Amino acid sequence: MKNVASERRRFGYRRIHVMSLDFVSDAFTDGRRFRVLAIVDDFTRQCLCPVADTSLSGGRLSRELDSLIAGRGKPMTIFSDNGTEMTSMAILKWCQETQVEWHDIAPSKSMQNGFVESFNAAASATNASTRTLFSSLAQARAAITAWREDYNSNRPHSSLGNATPSEFAMKMAMEKQAACDLLPGLSAFIS
DSSP states (O other), rough: OOOHHHHHHHHHOOOEEEEEEEEEEBTTTTTTTTEEEEETTTTTTTBBBOOEEOOOHHHHHHHHHHHHHHHHHOOOEEEEOOTTTSSSSSHHHHHHHHHEEEEEOOTTTTGGGGHHHHHHHHHHTTTTTTSSOOHHHHHHHHHHHHHHHHHHHHOOOGGGGTHHHHHHHHHHHHHHHHHOOOSSSGGGGGO
């Protein structure tokens, strides 16, 4: 296993080039379980898409990633733990087809996936899923989507110069556009 920090430095923290993902679990008021998949852009710290459902297989994960990529572009690599969904044949096939590198963190080393773990901790601490009692999947999805918007748009991060993830992403997009305007051929080399 390569050193995770050096791998992330090798890829750089350019927008959407490195994503991290993880699952959290919760239960409805009737005791049925559901899971939430969180996907975070390591550069902007944006939560790209929280997906809540009662079943999230490797096949479902690959479809969610395809949908995300269609709207935002393909990352160079994805970091995750080595849960069964992430090591499934569906994900192995998806990685081969998309040519996205997938890096599993070491077992029991959740801080190697610190960006998404930090997001999950913030979600847990502020009612996104763990302190709210949900009676339906629709209710859970609505609350988690609203929390994602609040997290991305209203919660500044010291690591982003006290900007929110959305503000930081906008700033980076404007800087990229300004660089491309100055040097038109540059757009092929930056993302």
